[in-house]
Amino acid sequence: MANLENLTPELYLVKAFTEQPNGGNTAGVVLFADKLSHERRQKIAAMLGLSETAFVSASNVGDVKIEFYTPIKQIPHCGHATVAAFSLLWKKGLLLNGSAVKESIEGPRQISFEGGKVYQAQLPPQYTPIETAAINPQLIAAALGLPEGFAFPSVPVIASTGVPFLLVPIPDEGTLHHLQPDQELVRSVSDKAGLVGFYTFTTATSLADANTRMFAPSYGIPEESATGMAAGPLACYLHDYLQIQKPNFLIHQGYHMRHPSPSQIEVMLQLDGEGHITGLRAGGHGLVIRQMELGDF
Numbered sequence: 001m002a003n004l005e006n007l008t009p010e011l012y013l014v015k016a017f018t019e020q021p022n023g024g025n026t027a028g029v030v031l032f033a034d035k036l037s038h039e040r041r042q043k044i045a046a047m048l049g050l051s052e053t054a055f056v057s058a059s060n061v062g063d064v065k066i067e068f069y070t071p072i073k074q075i076p077h078c079g080h081a082t083v084a085a086f087s088l089l090w091k092k093g094l095l096l097n098g099s100a101v102k103e104s105i106e107g108p109r110q111i112s113f114e115g116g117k118v119y120q121a122q123l124p125p126q127y128t129p130i131e132t133a134a135i136n137p138q139l140i141a142a143a144l145g146l147p148e149g150f151a152f153p154s155v156p157v158i159a160s161t162g163v164p165f166l167l168v169p170i171p172d173e174g175t176l177h178h179l180q181p182d183q184e185l186v187r188s189v190s191d192k193a194g195l196v197g198f199y200t201f202t203t204a205t206s207l208a209d210a211n212t213r214m215f216a217p218s219y220g221i222p223e224e225s226a227t228g229m230a231a232g233p234l235a236c237y238l239h240d241y242l243q244i245q246k247p248n249f250l251i252h253q254g255y256h257m258r259h260p261s262p263s264q265i266e267v268m269l270q271l272d273g274e275g276h277i278t279g280l281r282a283g284g285h286g287l288v289i290r291q292m293e294l295g296d297f
Helices: 040-046 079-093 136-144 175-176 183-193 228-240
Strands: 011-014 025-031 053-057 064-071 101-105 109-114 117-122 125-130 157-158 164-169 197-201 210-217 221-224 249-253 263-271 275-293
Touching: 011 079, 025 040, 025 079, 040 053, 040 064, 053 079, 064 079, 079 101, 079 109, 079 117, 079 228, 117 136, 117 263, 136 183, 157 228, 157 263, 164 183, 164 228, 175 197, 175 210, 183 197, 183 210, 197 228, 210 228, 228 249, 228 263, 228 275
Parallel strands: 025 053, 064 101, 164 197, 210 249
Antiparallel strands: 011 025, 011 275, 053 064, 101 109, 109 117, 117 275, 125 157, 157 164, 197 210, 210 221, 249 263, 263 275
């Protein structure tokens, strides 16, 4: 993508992790964003009110540079907005190869386009026990509205393949559906431990390897319908902690929201000869919804 900086910015709404207009996670995508200031970008993201908005500009180290904003702050990476942005770029013919390099504020990330789906490479997992982060399991239970003395089916852990999430196992879909998080308590725990948020999940589901819910009030996101940067660490947890010994995982999210927006996130682990995770890719379908007038923002 040459001479991006000389083109007029364009704003699109794009759904990620779905082929259906009533599912997935909608991201704002602003193409040709080179001349937009940080303040203007933050204002656009806030006025859109979506969990993330991606701003695409020219890059000297990759095919494009993409920066991500929630309604209240800039963040280093976003899985669903990456899928949305690259789905749009390929649909518009702005990228012609089956792979690309995304420049982010924390370095380059490899992107691939296969079978109409976009996948982003993530880093090998890093795990931090909750004890190390001084998080009591009962504090986690209280933050999610679970009863005192609640027993998690496996140990919650902080996991990161680029940004950290608290992975919280839930015994069944009924309990997952009826979670009533205390957003202020989730925010407090997340802020103190430097987390993006709580990624709750159950493996007691028949249609995927896990069904999930994501709460990130610290980033202005009470609940998100698809989180690619959390699905990656979860697939690693399923492999490493729950000993589900396979390379490919399907993660469902958004099914149990107050207003459901079903999302399907695919994660493919890269394993060495001893079964250790050396890398991974997470992604899925993108669906362009419409173009909007940027002048109103």
